[in-house]
Structure formats: structure tokens, C-alpha cells
Amino acid sequence: DIVLTQSPDSLAVSLGERATINCTSSQSVFYSANNRHFLAWYQLRPGQPPRLLIYWASTRESGVPDRFSGSGSGTDFTLTISNLQAEDVALYFCQQYTSTPHTFGQGTKLDIK
Amino acid sequence: QVQLVESGGGVVQPGRSLRLSCTASRFIFSYYAMHWVRQAPDKGLEWVALMSSDGSKQHYGDALKGRFTISRDNSKNTLYLQINGLRADDTAVYYCARDNGGPVGAFDLWGQGTMVTVSS
Numbered sequence: 187d188i189v190l191t192q193s194p195d196s197l198a199v200s201l202g203e204r205a206t207i208n209c210t211s212s213q214s215v216f217y218s219a220n221n222r223h224f225l226a227w228y229q230l231r232p233g234q235p236p237r238l239l240i241y242w243a244s245t246r247e248s249g250v251p252d253r254f255s256g257s258g259s260g261t262d263f264t265l266t267i268s269n270l271q272a273e274d275v276a277l278y279f280c281q282q283y284t285s286t287p288h289t290f291g292q293g294t295k296l297d298i299k
Numbered sequence: 300q301v302q303l304v305e306s307g308g309g310v311v312q313p314g315r316s317l318r319l320s321c322t323a324s325r326f327i328f329s330y331y332a333m334h335w336v337r338q339a340p341d342k343g344l345e346w347v348a349l350m351s352s353d354g355s356k357q358h359y360g361d362a363l364k365g366r367f368t369i370s371r372d373n374s375k376n377t378l379y380l381q382i383n384g385l386r387a388d389d390t391a392v393y394y395c396a397r398d399n400g401g402p403v404g405a406f407d408l409w410g411q412g413t414m415v416t417v418s419s
Contacts, residue, residue, distance in 0.1 A: 187361060226405035228344070235394055235412055236336070236344065241405035279344050283403055286349060286358040288334070293343040 188213050188282050192291035198299040205267040207294045209280035214260055215243075217284060224284040227256055227265045230277040230293075239278075240265065272298060301325040301408065303395050308413030311385050321378040321395030321410055329353070329373040332398035334406060335380045337391035347393070348380065385417045 189212040199205040215224045223243035228236040238247045240256035243263055253268045267274055275298055280291040307319040321333070335347040348369040349358045357369050368381040378395050392414050396406035 224403070228406075230338075230344070235409035236396075236406070237409070238399075238405055238407050241399070241407075247407065277343075281344075281346075281405070283400070283405060286346075287360045288346040288349070290344040290346060 187287055188215065188285065188289055190280050190282060190289055190291035192278075192280060192294045194294060195292070196295040196297070198297040199267075199270050200299045201270055201272065203270055205270055205274070205296055207265045207267075207278050207280075207296070209258075209263045209265070209291050211261040211263070211282060213284075215282045215284045216260060223259060223263070224282055225256075225258070225263050226281045226283065227254075228279045228281065228290075229274075230279065231275075236279070267296070270298070303397065303408055303410035305393065305395055305410040305413035308393065308415045310416045310418060312419050313385060313387060313417055315385055316381065316383045317385060317415060319380040319382070319393055319395075319413055319415070321380075323376040323378070323397075326397075326408075328376040332400070332403070333371065333378045334396045334398060335367075335369060335378075336394045336396055336406070336409075338394070338412075339388070339391040342391075345391075349398070350378065382415075385415075387417050389415060390417050391415060 191210045193208045225243040227240040230236045244256045255266045277293045305321045350369045366383050370379045392412040394412045395410045397408040399407035
């Protein structure tokens with residue numbers, strides 16, 4: 187199984203500043219046939235279902251503010267949240283969908299400093 | 300609007316069985332592969348199972364094989380998850396989610412979840 191490890195486990199960032207969350211995969215999630223990385227990022231707020239933010243490692247889902255961006259390749263990926271807003275307080279998860287089981291990272295808790 | 304609605308959760312005794320349902324609205328359900336994902340209290344997300352759009356293929360999380368069965372009825376726009384031999388560590392919110400890929404992709408639509416509590 188592909189193991190995803192996120193860092194840090196938690197972080198606190200001031201409003202208006204940048205938050206960076208990392209995700210490292212135990213194996214490559216790149217699929218050469220379509221030249222894409224099978225890596226997604228989700229936001230989970232209390233009492234709400236998960237929300238897809240980023241897929242194919244860097245493609246922003248429709249309706250997601252452009253403050254959210256994804257980057258990386260191979261086995262190392264990053265979710266960056268610029269100009270942090272109060273509503274961004276949440277848990278964030280990376281996920282690989284290269285192969286089953288479609289594993290998730292352990293999650294990163296983001297708070298306001 | 301386009302949505303998924305789960306049902307069937309509740310408080311169940313250990314060892315009993317439960318069938319969860321997920322009903323889709325306002326999109327062509329039969330076009331999409333579907334998943335179940337769960338979140339135990341104060342834990343992260345755990346992928347549970349996948350069913351292909353036509354119901355011909357299923358995959359399960361490694362620790363869940365044997366007790367969990369995913370199925371679907373495209374004529375009813377409904378996805379199911381049968382859980383047998385419930386254990387305390389099955390206590391979680393169970394979400395169904397739509398796969399946006401063709402055939403494999405991220406999960407772009409989620410239901411609100413249904414809570415399963417296993418307790419005597």
C-alpha cells in the first residue's frame with residue numbers, strides 16, 4: 187500500500203499570512219500514460235463533509251479560491267494557502283488515487299495564530 | 300441540486316449487521332465510480348471501498364475485506380455498504396463520495412455522512 191505522510195501534524199498561522207502543508211508518498215504517484223500525478227487535497231471543517239480542493243496535484247477544483255494552490259512531483263507535494271482567512275481553519279488531508287487502497291495522509295490541523 | 304445523501308446509520312450492538320445507503324440526485328449516477336470513506340471520532344479519513352460505475356469491480360481497504368460489501372443499484376441511483384460483524388472500531392461517520400475521474404479520479408462530491416456507533 188502507498189503510505190502518505192503529512193507534515194506538520196498541526197500549524198498555526200496569522201491571518202493574511204501563508205500556510206504550507208507537505209505530503210510525502212512512499213511510492214511515486216505519477217502515471218506516465220497520462221502524465222499526471224494522482225494526488226488530491228481535501229479540507230475538512232467540523233460538522234461538514236470533506237471538500238475537494240486540489241486534484242492531479244495542482245488542478246484547483248471549481249469554486250475553490252485561488253488562495254489555495256498545489257504543487258510537487260514524484261513523491262513530494264505541497265498545499266499552499268496564501269492570505270489565510272478565518273474560514274480556512276480546518277483539517278487538511280492529502281490522498282493518492284494511483285492504486286487501491288486510495289490512502290489518505292494522517293491530516294494536518296490548521297489554526298489561526 | 301447535485302447531491303449525495305447517506306442513510307442507515309445508528310447505534311448497533313457489536314456483532315450485528317448494518318446496511319448503509321447513499322442516494323444520488325441531479326447527476327447521471329451510472330456514469331461514475333463511487334466510494335465509501337469513514338472517519339472515526341478524532342481520527343483521520345480512511346478509505347473503505349470502491350465500486351466501478353457499472354458495478355463490475357469492487358475494491359476494499361486491506362483491513363476491511365470480508366466484513367464489508369459495497370454494491371449499487373443504478374436504476375435507483377443508490378450505493379450501498381453492507382457491514383457485518385460490527386466492532387467497536389467500526390464506529391465512525393461514513394461518507395459516500397463520487398469519483399470525478401474516468402475511470403479513476405479524486406472525490407469531487409461528498410454526502411453529509413451517516414454516523415455508525417457500535418456499542419452494547
